[in-house]
Amino acid sequence: xSITTILAVLFMVGGLFFFTTATIGILRFPDFFTRLxxxxxxxxxxxxxxxxxxxxxxxFTLTGLKIIFIAVFMFLVQPTATHALSRAGFRCGVKPWMxxxxxK
Amino acid sequence: MIQIxxxxxxxxxARVLVPFIQLFALYVIMHGHHSPGGGFQGGVILxxxxxxxxxxxxxxxxxxRISEKSVAIFSxxxxxxxxxxxxxxVILLGNFLDYSKLAILLNVPLAQARSLGILGVEIGVGxxxxxxxxxxxCNIATGGxxxxxxxx
Amino acid sequence: MDTFFVVIGMGLCILVLFVLYRxxxxxxxxxxxAALSAIGNKxxxxxxxxxxxxxxxxxxxxxxxxxALLNFIGTIAASKYLEMEGSTL
Numbered sequence: 001x002s003i004t005t006i007l008a009v010l011f012m013v014g015g016l017f018f019f020t021t022a023t024i025g026i027l028r029f030p031d032f033f034t035r036l037x038x039x040x041x042x043x044x045x046x047x048x049x050x051x052x053x054x055x056x057x058x059x060f061t062l063t064g065l066k067i068i069f070i071a072v073f074m075f076l077v078q079p080t081a082t083h084a085l086s087r088a089g090f091r092c093g094v095k096p097w098m099x100x101x102x103x104k
Numbered sequence: 105m106i107q108i109x110x111x112x113x114x115x116x117x118a119r120v121l122v123p124f125i126q127l128f129a130l131y132v133i134m135h136g137h138h139s140p141g142g143g144f145q146g147g148v149i150l151x152x153x154x155x156x157x158x159x160x161x162x163x164x165x166x167x168x169r170i171s172e173k174s175v176a177i178f179s180x181x182x183x184x185x186x187x188x189x190x191x192x193x194v195i196l197l198g199n200f201l202d203y204s205k206l207a208i209l210l211n212v213p214l215a216q217a218r219s220l221g222i223l224g225v226e227i228g229v230g231x232x233x234x235x236x237x238x239x240x241x242c243n244i245a246t247g248g249x250x251x252x253x254x255x256x
Numbered sequence: 257m258d259t260f261f262v263v264i265g266m267g268l269c270i271l272v273l274f275v276l277y278r279x280x281x282x283x284x285x286x287x288x289x290a291a292l293s294a295i296g297n298k299x300x301x302x303x304x305x306x307x308x309x310x311x312x313x314x315x316x317x318x319x320x321x322x323x324a325l326l327n328f329i330g331t332i333a334a335s336k337y338l339e340m341e342g343s344t345l
Contacts, residue, residue: 005257009260012264015301016264016267016268019268019271019298019301020271022294023271023274023275023294026275026278026290026291026294027274027275027277027278032284032286032287032290035278035287035290036290039290039291039293039294039297043293043294043297043298044297046297046301047297047300047301050301050304051304054304054308057308058313063313063314063317066317066321067304067317069321070317070320070321070324073321073324073325074324076117076120076121077117077121077324077328078297078328080113080114080117080328080332081293081328081331081332081335083111083113083114084111084114084331084332084335084336085286085289085290085293085331085335087111087335087339088286088335088336088338088339089286091339092286092338092339094284094286114332125325128321128325132318132322135318139314139315139318140315140318140319141318145322149322149325152325152326152329155329155333156329156332159329159332159333159336160332160336
């Protein structure tokens with residue numbers, strides 16, 4: 001078990017943890033915009049951690065370079081898609097969730 | 105009529121990404137016999153890049169870059185390349201798409217002539233698929249109405 | 257190392273089943289589109305893990321890149337369509 005394999009396993013377990021928290025978020029949050037927070041941020045970070053872990057496992061070959069390309073592409077593209085969805089939701093009048101005021 | 109998107113983030117990212125998507129599509133066409141890919145898959149990715157341009161920038165601005173006339177020329181050119189290679193093999197006294205007869209014309213070994221023949225056919229297929237995908241998308245988007253200079 | 261990859265892949269499949277609940281029961285179409293984007297992310301990683309488990313990574317890299325691309329274009333197209341209320345595309 002070389003050092004690169006241990007590093008790859010650590011990154012992959014971290015990515016799995018963030019996927020789990022993003023899934024719990026998309027199930028339990030009360031509103032569309034908050035669910036978009038969970039999946040837009042948590043999923044992107046988890047995918048990036050997984051891809052870095054794969055790159056450590058694979059070494060400095062052509063395949064590792066292609067994995068870096070996929071990582072750069074996901075880093076550019078995921079926030080853009082989240083932004084487009086939230087704009088569409090706002091334009092169509094989806095109401096955000098407000099905390100109920102306590103009337104004392 | 106697909107409206108132009110008035111958001112600067114989506115327009116900028118789409119403009120930055122489209123050349124790299126097309127480069128990747130050419131890579132998929134060329135590496136058809138080493139990895140999953142080939143003519144049809146590369147043509148679909150090329151068509152998807154043009155659809156991305158239409159979605160973010162509107163139909164009118166995209167048709168300034170690719171008019172309907174050049175789309176028709178591309179599709180016919182693709183079929184011409186495919187059929188032309190087949191007929192060329194028939195002229196050189198073989199069967200239709202019998203690439204081994206191309207070795208007489210190109211002065212290369214037999215296996216390499218077959219490989220180059222398949223590559224040419226894949227390029228033709230990719231061009232035709234890209235043009236047809238874009239043309240079908242534009243026809244569905246405008247509801248079948250004819251060219252835009254009939255309006256205003 | 258192979259069993260480690262298989263275990264992580266199965267964990268991701270269970271997470272996909274949980275997000276499927278939001279696809280089916282999400283009130284309204286926006287929740288469904290967001291959950292579909294989340295499923296697409298997890299599917300991308302499952303594809304790569306399958307490539308590593310079968311020791312044939314070179315085949316699965318190109319497929320996963322194309323899948324990331326198509327997921328992005330699908331989300332942008334769906335949001336564009338939903339933004340124009342009442343107009344024909």
